[in-house]
Amino acid sequence: MTILGVYGANSPSAIREFESFLGREVDAIHGVVGGANWWDFTQSAQWAANDLWKGIDRPVLWSVPLLVWNGSPTLEQAAAGNFNGYYTDVAESLLAGRQGDNDPIYIRTGWENNLQNFPWSSVGHEDAFIGAFRQFVDSFRDVSDRFRFEWNINHTWDGADPMRAYPGDNYVDVMGMDIYWNVSQQGSNAQVAWDHMRSAPHGLEWFERQADAHGKPTAYSEWGVDSNDASFIKNMEAWFESHDVVYQSYWNSSDNGIGKLTDWHIPVASQAFRDAFGGASNNAGISGGNASNGDDNQPASPATPANPGLIAAGGGDDTYRVNAENTPIAEAANGGTDTVITWVKNYTLPDHVENLTFFGSGWSTGTGNGLDNVIIGNDAPNRLNGGGGADRLTGGGGADTFVIGKGQGSDTITDFRPHGWGGAADTLLLEGFGSNAKIWNTGNVFSIQAEDGSVTQLTLEGVNHLDGRDYAFA
Known part of the structure; x- marks a missing residue:
């Protein structure tokens, strides 16, 4: 029977x-390793496997990036083995997080490679993708034979044959x-x-025929719907039941504007x-391909501690790795320059950090x-608010909102991208100024005058012009 997984934005809650x-309970959890840069790649794997999902008695279906976003790595470099050390580090972390059993560990890498949305896109680089995928697999297999590998494409209406980037049955x-x-x-x-x-040239029927020809079971690691209609879900249920599908994972998140069911917006x-x-x-385990899982035990629900342990520090420059939004930190005033690094979705800096x-x-x-903060986002869309103080804000690669x-x-934004510059555009959300506020600038220093006449200054590095699309009043 097909295993039911779910993606929930790497959040136990x-x-x-x-x-x-x-x-x-779901039968499996769709976990995602970070890919902002190679440090994020290795450290997020360690955190996710050994902290976030620690003690979860059910499989984690891992999505592990083949390349990272920052630094412009290439498939050709990966195919030459340049990143095998990073792959090995992640494999060791994911294996260490599943030491209580001998079950297979499923890894999806280079997903949706037939699109051009990701740095590992195989379009026009099919041979390099194949080489990179093989280097990734060999690196993981050198760590453990428990790993199983999913080659993944996106359903497309047209385009080149995705099998041109198939790494081979081995x-x-x-x-x-x-x-x-x-x-x-x-x-x-x-x-x-x-x-x-179902019937498109590279649709569902074509895909299952390819899997049969290669003797492989199938998986649907992401699927979702944005219509208030039952038929697509019923059709997917019947499709899973009528084919050799190892696992399916519903994308229950609004991150990509589609899919979330738990908010009942499409009842x-x-x-x-x-x-x-x-x-x-259906928690009878995952089977298919070379792997089997015979654990019939009912797993406990994943849990984030209601009151994570207090973290206290000395008087130097401290770095805290925070895995839960409500982790308390006790930091003394004037106790050095302190930093929180985190993968949680929402975080507010505590006093004196x-x-x-x-x-x-x-x-x-x-x-x-209220301090002079430095806040750095990831490559997804972020919402950053420095609060009081002269803050330095960096959004990263997504379409960010700066409050x-x-x-x-007097805040500074290091990477604000106005509309019209191409790529993801950022937005200034101006709070408390009133609807009749005025904005002017001298070079990259922008002055925002509130209705009461007070002026707040903001520096946008590399920017000397804004239009009405770049800001909104709240």
């Missing part, structure tokens, strides 16, 4: 929310496809959309999912305190 919605245990019914792209007629998904679809997949757990850095690939919200409050010091 989101998994619990989904299980409450579903009326049973390097693939499971063939995977991600598929979404996105009404804005595929139309609102459920039957027409499904028929095309017909939410109820259809509960009807299809709720009830008794100056700096905050986000890693991982999920959307993050970071809030400063600037009236009278809250």
